[in-house]
Amino acid sequence: MEKEVKDYFDLTGKVAIITGGAGLLGRKHAEAIAEAGGIPVIADINPSATAQASQELSRRYQVDCLGVVTDVTQRESIEGLLSQVLDHYKRVDILINNAAHNPKVEATGTSETEWSRFENFPLEVWQRDLMVGLTGVFLCCQVIGTDMAARGRGVILNIASDLAVIAPDQRIYRKEGLAEDSQPVKPVTYSVVKSGMIGLTRYLATYWAAKNVRVNAISPGGVYNGQSDEFVQKLTNLIPMGRMAHVDEYKGAVLFLVSDASSYMTGGNLIIEGGRTVW
Numbered sequence: 001m002e003k004e005v006k007d008y009f010d011l012t013g014k015v016a017i018i019t020g021g022a023g024l025l026g027r028k029h030a031e032a033i034a035e036a037g038g039i040p041v042i043a044d045i046n047p048s049a050t051a052q053a054s055q056e057l058s059r060r061y062q063v064d065c066l067g068v069v070t071d072v073t074q075r076e077s078i079e080g081l082l083s084q085v086l087d088h089y090k091r092v093d094i095l096i097n098n099a100a101h102n103p104k105v106e107a108t109g110t111s112e113t114e115w116s117r118f119e120n121f122p123l124e125v126w127q128r129d130l131m132v133g134l135t136g137v138f139l140c141c142q143v144i145g146t147d148m149a150a151r152g153r154g155v156i157l158n159i160a161s162d163l164a165v166i167a168p169d170q171r172i173y174r175k176e177g178l179a180e181d182s183q184p185v186k187p188v189t190y191s192v193v194k195s196g197m198i199g200l201t202r203y204l205a206t207y208w209a210a211k212n213v214r215v216n217a218i219s220p221g222g223v224y225n226g227q228s229d230e231f232v233q234k235l236t237n238l239i240p241m242g243r244m245a246h247v248d249e250y251k252g253a254v255l256f257l258v259s260d261a262s263s264y265m266t267g268g269n270l271i272i273e274g275g276r277t278v279w
């Protein structure tokens with residue numbers, strides 16, 4: 001029988017590993033997978049949040065959702081994750097690289113802002129952020145993507161940011177009454193990690209195209225999560241749609257990119273940011 005359009009979005013029986021799956025957006029990616037009939041696996045470094053997220057998903061969607069405490073910066077940890085998933089489900093179909101060390105500049109006090117300026121940015125922080133955000137993606141693709149390529153099928157989705165496409169507008173992070181050289185800024189590592197992810201997406205998309213492993217990225221804009229009115233006002237002035245994203249607003253795009261609905265797409269970067277990069 002010919003497939004209907006909704007069938008292309010169906011994930012029945014498909015197993016999806018979500019790194020950083022216990023965080024704000026990771027849980028939403030997991031919901032999207034489960035709502036389309038798939039099986040999300042929460043792979044996060046935070047043990048209590050991992051257990052809580054996987055239990056809640058299992059209960060809410062009546063799905064056998066495994067929570068595996070994983071550190072994406074450690075190859076052995078990712079190898080352990082993959083073997084646990086293969087033992088349990090006998091397959092892995094989807095990898096969502098979502099984990100990040102994500103300091104929220106808009107929520108930090110002055111002590112952390114001291115180091116966030118480029119001139120004083122400590123090498124250890126640069127190395128830690130790149131290790132989680134970029135090396136972690138490299139390692140997960142190397143371990144899990146290589147397994148997919150060997151089996152001749154798989155989908156990888158890298159969660160980047162609108163700041164992979166444009167530079168941060170540092171004016172929105174400014175705080176009244178602070179000297180120029182201690183004004184908070186979005187850390188340099190955020191731009192570098194997210195831009196690097198797009199490069200890795202293109203590299204692997206072509207590298208594994210013949211192996212039937214598709215690799216795409218999504219570049220989301222900021223999600224409203226209780227930020228101050230002042231910050232929200234400054235940010236939304238830069239967004240044609242005049243608002244931040246709702247936390248559920250990326251679920252449709254995630255489902256599109258991990259399902260057969262995007263079967264002819266690889267190496268792409270779906271920019272979803274209320275039009276911010278268009279201005």
Ligand SMILES: NC(=O)c1ccc[n+]([C@@H]2O[C@H](COP(=O)([O-])OP(=O)(O)OC[C@H]3O[C@@H](n4cnc5c(N)ncnc54)[C@H](O)[C@@H]3O)[C@@H](O)[C@H]2O)c1
Nearest residue numbers: 020022023024025044045071072098099100161220222223
């Ligand atoms: N929230 C936003 O507004 C927004 C906007 C654009 C892009 N993003 C991107 O979306 C992704 C998720 O963001 P979020 O807002 O849900 O962040 P979050 O901080 O809520 O979640 C990140 C998760 O990653 C986990 N993690 C950190 N280090 C890890 C490691 N070494 N191994 C495994 N897991 C680790 C954390 O425990 C946490 O659960 C990030 O890549 C972020 O950059 C977020």
